[in-house]
Amino acid sequence: MNVLLRPGAVTANAPGYMSGFGNGFETEALPGALPIGRNSPQRCAYGLYAEQLSGSPFTAPRASNERSWLYRIRPTVAHWGKFEKVDAGLWRTAPCAEVELPPAPLRWDPIPLPEAPTSFLEGIRTITTAGDAAAQAGLAAHVYLVTRSMRDEYFYNADAEMLFVPQQGSLRLWTEFGIIDIAPTEIAVIPRGVKLRVELADGTAGARGYLCENYGGAFTLPERGPIGANCLANPRDFLTPQAAYEDREAPSTLTVKWGGSLWRTALARSPLDVVAWHGNYAPYKYDLRRYSPVGPVLFDHADPSIFTVLTSPSETPGTANIDFVIFPDRWMVAENTFRPPWYHMNVMSEFMGLVEGVYDAKTGGGFEPGGFSLHNTMLPHGPDMSAFEAASSAALAPHKLEGTLAFMFETRFPQCVTRFAAEVPQFQQDYPDYGLGLHRHFDPRQA
Ligand SMILES: O=C(O)Cc1cc(O)ccc1O
Numbered sequence: 134m135n136v137l138l139r140p141g142a143v144t145a146n147a148p149g150y151m152s153g154f155g156n157g158f159e160t161e162a163l164p165g166a167l168p169i170g171r172n173s174p175q176r177c178a179y180g181l182y183a184e185q186l187s188g189s190p191f192t193a194p195r196a197s198n199e200r201s202w203l204y205r206i207r208p209t210v211a212h213w214g215k216f217e218k219v220d221a222g223l224w225r226t227a228p229c230a231e232v233e234l235p236p237a238p239l240r241w242d243p244i245p246l247p248e249a250p251t252s253f254l255e256g257i258r259t260i261t262t263a264g265d266a267a268a269q270a271g272l273a274a275h276v277y278l279v280t281r282s283m284r285d286e287y288f289y290n291a292d293a294e295m296l297f298v299p300q301q302g303s304l305r306l307w308t309e310f311g312i313i314d315i316a317p318t319e320i321a322v323i324p325r326g327v328k329l330r331v332e333l334a335d336g337t338a339g340a341r342g343y344l345c346e347n348y349g350g351a352f353t354l355p356e357r358g359p360i361g362a363n364c365l366a367n368p369r370d371f372l373t374p375q376a377a378y379e380d381r382e383a384p385s386t387l388t389v390k391w392g393g394s395l396w397r398t399a400l401a402r403s404p405l406d407v408v409a410w411h412g413n414y415a416p417y418k419y420d421l422r423r424y425s426p427v428g429p430v431l432f433d434h435a436d437p438s439i440f441t442v443l444t445s446p447s448e449t450p451g452t453a454n455i456d457f458v459i460f461p462d463r464w465m466v467a468e469n470t471f472r473p474p475w476y477h478m479n480v481m482s483e484f485m486g487l488v489e490g491v492y493d494a495k496t497g498g499g500f501e502p503g504g505f506s507l508h509n510t511m512l513p514h515g516p517d518m519s520a521f522e523a524a525s526s527a528a529l530a531p532h533k534l535e536g537t538l539a540f541m542f543e544t545r546f547p548q549c550v551t552r553f554a555a556e557v558p559q560f561q562q563d564y565p566d567y568g569l570g571l572h573r574h575f576d577p578r579q580a
């Protein structure tokens with residue numbers, strides 16, 4: 134197995150990563166900490182405890198069976214004090230029908246970082262929820278705002294797997310499995326039940342990004358079908374951290390998101406005490422700039438599913454609980470084609486964000502990096518007037534879209550807007566009208 138250092142950061146204390154999507158990894162921070170050829174020796178090396186973390190039912194088919202074995206200073210149950218419910222701030226969980234808005238396309242300006250010191254746990258702002266967390270179906274789409282690191286504060290999410298999409302500022306995720314550094318244009322996935330704390334990277338005063346809580350089937354790579362064995366997101370570009378542990382005695386807290394609420398207990402030590410682990414249930418990161426898009430090379434605009442990075446399957450084939458789709462740099466070459474997204478209505482609902490640049494369907498302003506939009510189930514949407522007028526009269530030479538990165542959380546479920554999102558000043562009151570400006574071009578005398 135390849136062991137890689139973070140590209141561009143080959144220093145003695147740079148976290149190390151292992152390459153590959155969904156591999157059976159093995160890694161140890163002390164020599165000999167990992168039992169060889171067995172999971173549960175009578176006594177583990179260094180006096181460690183063995184603990185299994187099951188991300189799928191024991192009996193799931195091999196292709197979706199996920200578990201890891203963790204060798205830790207104490208088992209998780211020894212970190213288990215009395216939990217008290219704490220204020221979840223602006224974090225919401227499906228089902229959450231706080232407000233009812235008329236059906237319309239919705240959009241928001243970027244939400245600024247707060248002045249007050251705000252940790253990752255305090256800085257979650259839920260924008261939409263969909264499905265039902267207890268039924269293990271659906272998602273929540275959030276913005277996170279971070280201006281202070283979690284130090285002796287630890288967290289795990291029992292409700293959902295978490296997909297981080299940084300938009301501004303870098304984060305260091307200290308997880309039970311090792312350390313993950315992420316910056317804008319990268320993503321990280323933290324599986325359900327994995328403990329972590331979220332730090333601002335050195336030199337980062339504040340960080341903002343998008344967070345998708347996936348209540349359903351774990352994210353996996355989409356099938357490539359006739360595309361074949363290469364392109365889109367290639368498995369070797371997914372990086373999982375090598376084991377790293379904290380042996381720290383200090384007054385600490387552990388917060389657990391369980392059943393839509395936050396519960397907290399006091400601890401006397403860090404629970405990130407995993408010295409070695411093996412298995413295929415582990416956090417990972419991926420640089421979206423390594424995505425190799427495949428698209429129309431002669432004419433027409435293909436469905437955005439060609440740009441799927443990760444998919445959370447449902448029980449119905451082809452009907453995703455969530456598709457995570459990106460719109461990265463790429464050449465536009467289609468002949469005699471309206472190249473931006475077409476006007477359409479979709480049974481899947483579409484939450485979109487913009488990491489950087491300009492999105493080709495919205496060139497008239499208003500969809501800014503850090504902003505986001507919601508085109509809900511079966512609601513009409515498409516290019517704004519500026520994008521339509523330019524694209525329908527442009528000379529169709531090959532043209533490169535550069536410095537751009539939009540993304541979509543697309544789900545089979547309708548998305549409910551939270552009260553926060555409906556009342557925040559960044560909610561664009563006039564966006565529902567953007568289509569009204571599209572001119573009539575119809576002339577029955579001219580084909
Ligand atoms: O609505 C959007 O902007 C996302 C989108 C992009 C695209 O190229 C085709 C369909 C689609 O929903």
Ligand SMILES: [Fe+2]
Pocket residue numbers: 477479483508514
């Ligand atoms: Fe769309």
